[in-house]
Amino acid sequence: RSVLKTPLKQAATSHSVLTEIQPDCQPLTTPPKPKEILPADPWTPTSNLKMLISAASPEIRSREQRRELSNNTSEVLQAKHCLQEHLSGDEYEKSQPSRKEKSLGLLCHKFLARYPDYPSTAENNYICLDEVAEELNVERRRIYDIVNVLESLHMVSRLAKNRYAWHGRHNLSKTLQALKKVGEENKYTQQIQMIKKREYEHEFDFEGERNEETARSFGSNEHSEMSFVELPGMEFRAASVNSRKDKSLRVMSQKFVMLFLVSTPQIVSLEVAAKILIGEDQLEDLDKSKFKTKIRRLYDIANVLSSLELIKKVHVTEERGRKPAFKWTGPEVLPNIQDTKLETTSTTPPISESITSKEQCSKNLFPSRGKQNFTRHPSLIKLVKSIENDRRKIQSAPTSPVKISASTDQNLSAFPNKMAQVTAIAKHQLEGQSKKAKEMKMKLSRSALECNLSSPEVVPKPEPPRTAAPSQQAALTQPLGVCPPSHSSVSPVILPHTHSGVSYAIYLHPSQAHTVTTYSPSFMLQPLPPCANVTGIKSINSKVLNKIATEEGDNQIATDDPTKSLTAKERPTIKSETSSQRCLKRSQALQENNLIKRYRSDEESLDTSLTFFPSGYLIPLTQCTHGNKAGFSDKEKAGICSLQHTTYSSPIAGVIPVTASELKAVNIPAFHITPLNIMLSPTSIAAAPVLSNSCLNSSNTSSAQNPSSSVLNFTLQHVGLIPAGVQVPANPVLQHMPVSSQPENVSHSSENMNLQEEKKPKTRIYFLLSFPLNESNFLSFLQPCVPKEPQEPRTVTENFFRTPGGPNTVSSLSANSDGTDRISQGTLYIPQRKLEVSED
DNA sequence: TGATCCCGCCAACGT
DNA sequence: ACGTTGGCGGGATCA
Numbered sequence: 001r002s003v004l005k006t007p008l009k010q011a012a013t014s015h016s017v018l019t020e021i022q023p024d025c026q027p028l029t030t031p032p033k034p035k036e037i038l039p040a041d042p043w044t045p046t047s048n049l050k051m052l053i054s055a056a057s058p059e060i061r062s063r064e065q066r067r068e069l070s071n072n073t074s075e076v077l078q079a080k081h082c083l084q085e086h087l088s089g090d091e092y093e094k095s096q097p098s099r100k101e102k103s104l105g106l107l108c109h110k111f112l113a114r115y116p117d118y119p120s121t122a123e124n125n126y127i128c129l130d131e132v133a134e135e136l137n138v139e140r141r142r143i144y145d146i147v148n149v150l151e152s153l154h155m156v157s158r159l160a161k162n163r164y165a166w167h168g169r170h171n172l173s174k175t176l177q178a179l180k181k182v183g184e185e186n187k188y189t190q191q192i193q194m195i196k197k198r199e200y201e202h203e204f205d206f207e208g209e210r211n212e213e214t215a216r217s218f219g220s221n222e223h224s225e226m227s228f229v230e231l232p233g234m235e236f237r238a239a240s241v242n243s244r245k246d247k248s249l250r251v252m253s254q255k256f257v258m259l260f261l262v263s264t265p266q267i268v269s270l271e272v273a274a275k276i277l278i279g280e281d282q283l284e285d286l287d288k289s290k291f292k293t294k295i296r297r298l299y300d301i302a303n304v305l306s307s308l309e310l311i312k313k314v315h316v317t318e319e320r321g322r323k324p325a326f327k328w329t330g331p332e333v334l335p336n337i338q339d340t341k342l343e344t345t346s347t348t349p350p351i352s353e354s355i356t357s358k359e360q361c362s363k364n365l366f367p368s369r370g371k372q373n374f375t376r377h378p379s380l381i382k383l384v385k386s387i388e389n390d391r392r393k394i395q396s397a398p399t400s401p402v403k404i405s406a407s408t409d410q411n412l413s414a415f416p417n418k419m420a421q422v423t424a425i426a427k428h429q430l431e432g433q434s435k436k437a438k439e440m441k442m443k444l445s446r447s448a449l450e451c452n453l454s455s456p457e458v459v460p461k462p463e464p465p466r467t468a469a470p471s472q473q474a475a476l477t478q479p480l481g482v483c484p485p486s487h488s489s490v491s492p493v494i495l496p497h498t499h500s501g502v503s504y505a506i507y508l509h510p511s512q513a514h515t516v517t518t519y520s521p522s523f524m525l526q527p528l529p530p531c532a533n534v535t536g537i538k539s540i541n542s543k544v545l546n547k548i549a550t551e552e553g554d555n556q557i558a559t560d561d562p563t564k565s566l567t568a569k570e571r572p573t574i575k576s577e578t579s580s581q582r583c584l585k586r587s588q589a590l591q592e593n594n595l596i597k598r599y600r601s602d603e604e605s606l607d608t609s610l611t612f613f614p615s616g617y618l619i620p621l622t623q624c625t626h627g628n629k630a631g632f633s634d635k636e637k638a639g640i641c642s643l644q645h646t647t648y649s650s651p652i653a654g655v656i657p658v659t660a661s662e663l664k665a666v667n668i669p670a671f672h673i674t675p676l677n678i679m680l681s682p683t684s685i686a687a688a689p690v691l692s693n694s695c696l697n698s699s700n701t702s703s704a705q706n707p708s709s710s711v712l713n714f715t716l717q718h719v720g721l722i723p724a725g726v727q728v729p730a731n732p733v734l735q736h737m738p739v740s741s742q743p744e745n746v747s748h749s750s751e752n753m754n755l756q757e758e759k760k761p762k763t764r765i766y767f768l769l770s771f772p773l774n775e776s777n778f779l780s781f782l783q784p785c786v787p788k789e790p791q792e793p794r795t796v797t798e799n800f801f802r803t804p805g806g807p808n809t810v811s812s813l814s815a816n817s818d819g820t821d822r823i824s825q826g827t828l829y830i831p832q833r834k835l836e837v838s839e840d
Numbered sequence: 841t842g843a844t845c846c847c848g849c850c851a852a853c854g855t
Numbered sequence: 856a857c858g859t860t861g862g863c864g865g866g867a868t869c870a
Binding site: 099102103104139141142161270295296299300303324 | 848
């Protein structure tokens with residue numbers, strides 16, 4: 001036993017060195033290992049020891065242990081050491097109590113080992129911070145570091161006070177897509193170049209213009225927005241209550257990730273990252289301490305991301321010297337825009353193009369801010385180029401191929417030695433699960449579409465074998481970016497995600513979030529699939545309406561089983577009807593009534609509903625779609641489609657008879673949006689531009705989109721974003737624009753979108769704006785963004801919301817079984833997955 | 841030594 | 856008041 005568990009720990013304290021030096025002996029110097037109880041160490045979840053230990057306060061106990069143990073430790077260490085050697089030989093790894101053992105990276109591995117990469121919806125993967133802290137034997141503070149980063153990736157979401165829900169990598173691809181998009185919007189690429197340029201200049205000392213320009217462009221606009229944008233968000237739910245300022249870590253983490261996603265080489269040095277992150281507020285003059293602090297934080301984030309295998313450390317050799325940097329080793333994120341299905345696995349999307357389009361978009365969006373132009377002095381450009389070239393010389397180590405699932409072995413190899421063992425262990429365990437899931441996904445995706453992603457595995461077809469379940473899961477999981485096929489029904493459909501499909505809501509302005517919340521509730525979404533399986537997503541919506549609140553509470557629970565979720569839902573609100581069918585009907589009816597117009601959807605129509613979250617970060621909407629499509633009846637689809645088109649033009653209002661609450665629920669669903677939703681906080685107008693940018697990409701046609709203010713108001717109110725009395729004007733606006741569902745429609749808009757055209761239908765996008773806009777602004781925002789690939793609509797999602805006005809809902813929510821307070825805040829959120837199903 | 845980054849104080853916020 | 860979150864930076868370790 002000792003072997004297993006401890007190996008890690010003790011092993012060489014710091015590393016091999018120690019071991020070598022004092023292999024047997026006691027570690028005089030540092031009491032290395034003080035560690036706590038040995039047994040516990042093994043990250044094994046089970047470790048009872050931990051429990052025991054936990055009894056004492058963590059710190060105290062840890063310290064005491066250290067002291068006490070130190071003596072023993074040496075012995076232990078030796079033993080372990082031996083063992084280790086046997087085991088792996090060299091790698092004794094780090095286990096000791098040494099600093100490394102305590103590293104965030106290792107801790108994160110342990111943490112991750114406790115949960116599957118692709119948890120099934122059914123399980124209640126909820127995380128109790130206290131428990132985790134105890135089990136892992138660390139102070140809670142450390143767990144926050146991990147969780148915060150995971151939150152930024154939507155791998156976890158906060159449910160309540162000490163609770164978080166584990167989503168694993170299901171939403172990862174979407175999140176990454178959203179982040180990429182935002183990063184592009186923010187022009188991080190340019191910012192990076194500027195920074196580099198500056199550095200370069202400094203060295204050589206150029207003239208002034210550069211500085212000024214850069215500074216300006218840099219400083220002024222975008223960042224600020226960006227920052228806000230980034231607020232960390234969680235996936236679906238907003239769970240959060242995020243009150244605090246969600247500042248740093250979460251946001252920082254997202255930004256950091258964005259940098260990788262927009263960088264061509266996908267390598268980002270800490271220095272540059274720190275500057276950009278800081279820069280947002282203040283241009284360059286960073287003060288040193290600030291810079292230093294930022295770097296520290298980046299290390300924290302990087303450790304977690306590294307544990308996730310999204311990045312790995314490398315060194316960039318520039319003119320100056322080597323600089324620590326990180327290379328993205330995560331999945332490639334397809335640009336939305338792009339065309340669809342490529343088969344290439346590799347990444348090679350036309351970055352330049354995308355950027356360009358983006359830029360344009362941004363310009364369009366923010367016309368006023370002209371400054372943005374990137375600086376483009378010729379001379380500068382040259383510099384930049386040269387720099388970049390240098391940059392490319394990075395030494396990165398091996399990169400691991402990536403992602404997807406690589407086989408276990410590969411993954412292992414990739415890991416650093418130290419961690420490797422540990423990780424490996426954990427991973428192995430986990431991998432089984434994740435791997436399977438991945439495979440399934442892959443298969444599915446492939447079969448469905450041929451995505452590009454990268455899946456190593458090639459199996460083209462989905463196998464039916466496990467299928468039922470698997471398929472579902474796959475759907476749930478969201479495959480990495482794949483594309484989507486649109487398609488029809490069933491099978492492939494699910495695959496949710498595709499990048500293109502990504503919809504996300506951006507909430508700008510963190511602080512605002514509160515505010516936002518206020519007025520807006522959230523609304524959300526629904527998903528449906530789960531319940532019925534595929535069936536009626538929409539129906540769900542209706543249900544949702546009814547009980548949204550309840551659901552939320554359920555959601556955790558619900559998550560597990562769609563079925564259950566339903567029931568749960570029922571109880572609260574609905575109760576009876578429960579059957580999903582009914583829901584569906586209702587929902588359908590509502591939808592139809594309400595709204596919606598349809599658009600053409602064809603099969604593809606996605607149905608989807610979206611949700612908006614008030615939360616502050618980027619939220620990818622997940623969707624659940626899986627079932628939906630299939631589930632939906634044609635009519636629904638039709639109805640939906642129709643709605644959209646008209647929607648703005650004519651407010652739904654007339655149509656809707658339903659109660660507000662219903663509307664809320666319904667509306668969204670009705671809308672069916674697949675596309676993006678963006679919420680801006682009112683305050684941050686500045687932010688707006690950002691948003692717009694995103695939209696930009698898509699481009700668009702401006703067309704018609706402008707909704708009249710009245711419409712907006714109406715919509716918003718119904719949706720619950722704003723209180724009934726409130727008028728939009730200054731407030732948020734909601735709109736949605738349909739893009740064409742089909743390519744054609746889109747096409748007109750811009751070339752950017754071209755690609756899309758070919759492919760499938762496009763999705764529609766809706767935006768929610770919370771800040772005051774002018775009409776003119778508004779228009780710009782409206783522009784539809786079409787995802788590149790249209791994917792299917794996936795959608796579903798979650799739902800719920802809270803409204804300011806709707807205390808009821810809220811309260812009910814709060815009632816959740818969990819007891820969590822999540823809702824208390826008003827936000828709601830719902831279980832995304834609940835419906836999902838998966839499982840099967 | 842510079843690169844990393846653990847540790848934990850203590851403030852902000854919630855309850 | 857107390858508990859939860861988590862910003863922040865000193866200073867210990869690592870390389």
